[in-house]
Amino acid sequence: MPGARLNKKLLLCGFFVATFSVFGWMRLLFLINSYEFKPRRHAPGMTSLFSTTVPYHTDWYRQHCFGNTKENFTIGKLEGLLEGWHSAQHPGCRELHKIFDDIYEVTRKSGQVVIPDTFQTKVLKWLGNNYDLLKDVKLQFVTTVFNLITHESSVFNPIRSKRPGVATADKDVAIYVDELAKETENDCDFCAYQFKTAEDTFGRVESTHSATAANTFKYDSFHAIILLKTHHPTAFTEEQFMDFTNTAMKWFMKCYDTDKQYRYPHLMWDSLPKASASQVHPHAQASLSAARHYGIMEHIRLSAEHYADQHDGSNYFSHLLQIHNALGLTTFLGNASAMAYLTPKKDHEVFIMSRTSGEDFFRLIYYTIRTFIDNLKRPAFSMAMFLPRLEPFSAPTSEDIPAVARIITRGPPDNPRNDISAMELFAASNVNVDPFTVIQHIKNTISRNKKTAQPSPHVDNVLIDQKKEDAPQATQDKPGIKQDSKDAENQVQEHQEVL
Numbered sequence: 001m002p003g004a005r006l007n008k009k010l011l012l013c014g015f016f017v018a019t020f021s022v023f024g025w026m027r028l029l030f031l032i033n034s035y036e037f038k039p040r041r042h043a044p045g046m047t048s049l050f051s052t053t054v055p056y057h058t059d060w061y062r063q064h065c066f067g068n069t070k071e072n073f074t075i076g077k078l079e080g081l082l083e084g085w086h087s088a089q090h091p092g093c094r095e096l097h098k099i100f101d102d103i104y105e106v107t108r109k110s111g112q113v114v115i116p117d118t119f120q121t122k123v124l125k126w127l128g129n130n131y132d133l134l135k136d137v138k139l140q141f142v143t144t145v146f147n148l149i150t151h152e153s154s155v156f157n158p159i160r161s162k163r164p165g166v167a168t169a170d171k172d173v174a175i176y177v178d179e180l181a182k183e184t185e186n187d188c189d190f191c192a193y194q195f196k197t198a199e200d201t202f203g204r205v206e207s208t209h210s211a212t213a214a215n216t217f218k219y220d221s222f223h224a225i226i227l228l229k230t231h232h233p234t235a236f237t238e239e240q241f242m243d244f245t246n247t248a249m250k251w252f253m254k255c256y257d258t259d260k261q262y263r264y265p266h267l268m269w270d271s272l273p274k275a276s277a278s279q280v281h282p283h284a285q286a287s288l289s290a291a292r293h294y295g296i297m298e299h300i301r302l303s304a305e306h307y308a309d310q311h312d313g314s315n316y317f318s319h320l321l322q323i324h325n326a327l328g329l330t331t332f333l334g335n336a337s338a339m340a341y342l343t344p345k346k347d348h349e350v351f352i353m354s355r356t357s358g359e360d361f362f363r364l365i366y367y368t369i370r371t372f373i374d375n376l377k378r379p380a381f382s383m384a385m386f387l388p389r390l391e392p393f394s395a396p397t398s399e400d401i402p403a404v405a406r407i408i409t410r411g412p413p414d415n416p417r418n419d420i421s422a423m424e425l426f427a428a429s430n431v432n433v434d435p436f437t438v439i440q441h442i443k444n445t446i447s448r449n450k451k452t453a454q455p456s457p458h459v460d461n462v463l464i465d466q467k468k469e470d471a472p473q474a475t476q477d478k479p480g481i482k483q484d485s486k487d488a489e490n491q492v493q494e495h496q497e498v499l
Contacts, residue, residue: 047308047398048315050355052337054325055092061326065093073328075143075156075434079108081327096326099319102311104342105146113138127162137162144428145342149316150303152343153428161432165417173377176414177272180280181232190227190281200224202258205251209236209243212251212286220287222255222262227283233271234379236282238366245362248286255288256390262288266297267385274380274419275410284383288390293401297386301401308398317353317402329435331443334360338368338442340435346408346419347433348376350442355396357387357403364446365405371445378409 062068065088066081073081085097115123115138127133136159143156160166189196190213197213200222205212209230215223226248228236236244252265269284270277277283292298304316311319324330324339331338336354350368354361365383373379388400396402411419423430 046313047305048313048318049396049398050315050317050353050402052321052332052335052354053318054322054330055096056326058325058328058330061093061096062328064088064090065097065326073436075158075436076108076141078143078145078327079106082106085326096322100323100326103147103149103307103316103319103323105148106143107146108141108143111140111142113140126164133159133162147343149307150300150343154343154431155428156431156434158432158434160430165415166411166432171414173379173413177234177379178232180272180413181235184280185231188231188279188281190225190279190283191231193227197225200254202254205247205254207243207247207250209240210247212247215285220289222259222288224251224286225283226251226267226286227281231281233280233282234373238363241366241369242359242362244284245365248284249357251286252288252387252390261290263389263391264289264291264293265385265387265390266294267383267387269381269383269385270410271382272380272410272413274413274415275382293386297384297401297404304401305399313398315398321353327436329439331439331446333364333367333446336360336364338364338439340439340442341406342435343429344408344431344435345406345429346382346410346424347431348372348378348407348409348438349431349435350407350438352405352407353402355402361403361405365407367445367449368407368442371441372407372409375441375445376409378411378413380410380413381407382410383407 065085067084071077082097082100085093085100088094088097115134120134123137124131124134127137140157140159144153145156146153185191193211193213198216200212200214210226210228213225213227215225226244228240228244230236230240248267255262266287266289267284268287269282271282272280293301307316307319308314321330321337321339324342327342329340329342335356335358336352339351339353341349341351352361352364352368354364365385369381369383372381383405385403385405386401387403388396411417421430
């Protein structure tokens with residue numbers, strides 16, 4: 001019958017439609033469940049701006065959070081310090097300890113070594129015939145610091161600095177550098193940069209003490225060399241260094257004017273062949289990228305964004321600074337801060353931050369470099385500088401990184417042994433120097449320059465400086481941006497009442 005056949009066709013069509021509908025809904029549910037929808041804990045744009053303001057002075061934390069101990073802090077004592085910090089009753093201590101636990105994990109483990117008599121004489125020679133150090137070798141303690149947010153990891157065992165091949169040779173470091181400068185001066189390309197280096201399409205940026213040259217072999221579209229007009233790798237003054245950084249900033253803006261998609265500035269400086277410098281003449285590599293900062297810094301920035309999502313819009317870099325300040329690992333210069341970093345890439349790392357790349361930021365970098373050269377006798381260093389994206393006529397936003405400079409030493413300049421191994425390249429940083437000793441060297445350098453710098457300003461002074469910096473910021477007018485200054489004022493007032 002025709003009607004029966006029609007009903008069968010309609011039934012069959014209905015079956016296929018229902019089947020595909022069910023399949024479609026199941027697929028949609030599968031796709032929805034395959035994504036992890038984590039609700040934001042704060043609205044977009046609500047992340048606090050980076051601030052160098054700290055709630056309390058370092059001495060306050062020592063008194064209220066660490067039992068007012070008079071002992072010097074060391075990386076080996078860090079795990080024990082954290083236990084005392086955890087037991088502190090003051091709300092300011094407990095709050096910051098919670099932040100520390102959210103960012104860092106610290107472990108301390110021991111390892112024993114059996115040294116036979118046939119080997120002991122040689123080991124003692126490495127240790128300068130110091131029997132106390134021999135005891136330390138036989139029972140060693142290794143402290144590991146792991147950053148739960150950025151996944152940076154450093155392993156500290158200061159006794160490893162005594163292993164063979166690490167110490168400097170017999171020659172005085174300053175004499176070695178002087179001789180190296182003399183040997184390389186006559187055939188130096190950078191001393192005759194006008195004739196022996198390439199130029200950018202827009203020409204050179206020149207100043208009294210510095211100039212630019214296009215890098216002949218680029219690693220980015222805009223890649224230049226910023227060089228000093230003096231050949232000696234360590235004999236440069238603060239005036240020359242500030243001129244050098246000013247030239248770099250002008251070069252960044254020239255590139256941006258040429259192509260405005262290139263907005264992310266980087267400056268890399270390796271000093272001396274020990275730090276992989278191609279020439280002895282002091283020079284840095286400047287570059288701009290279009291999409292983002294280079295990988296490691298971009299990973300840290302994305303980690304900071306994730307941290308803000310999980311912590312009600314708190315600024316990761318501000319919290320990082322507050323943690324280091326509580327432990328006495330910071331010093332300040334105006335609106336810039338320096339930390340002896342808890343997860344250094346290599347020995348003596350100093351992590352410098354400021355909201356913008358201003359004079360205080362660059363001067364603090366200079367004092368750090370001079371500390372490495374003059375105090376620590378480590379003129380071979382590596383520095384990486386990452387600046388907020390270029391947005392002329394607008395203030396940094398919560399999406400920007402602060403101005404960041406990371407500086408490490410690279411070992412004795414006359415030692416041919418490489419300081420970077422497979423451990424650093426593929427696993428974790430092996431560090432031989434205690435950060436608690438590093439920060440004291442930086443403070444001493446700033447103190448010697450106290451006519452033009454404040455060695456370690458009190459919280460009230462830092463707050464005043466920060467307010468001056470905050471005043472012109474356009475983001476203050478945005479209701480979505482949280483500012484730290486009022487909270488800091490309340491904390492300072494509470495601090496004064498406690499005292």
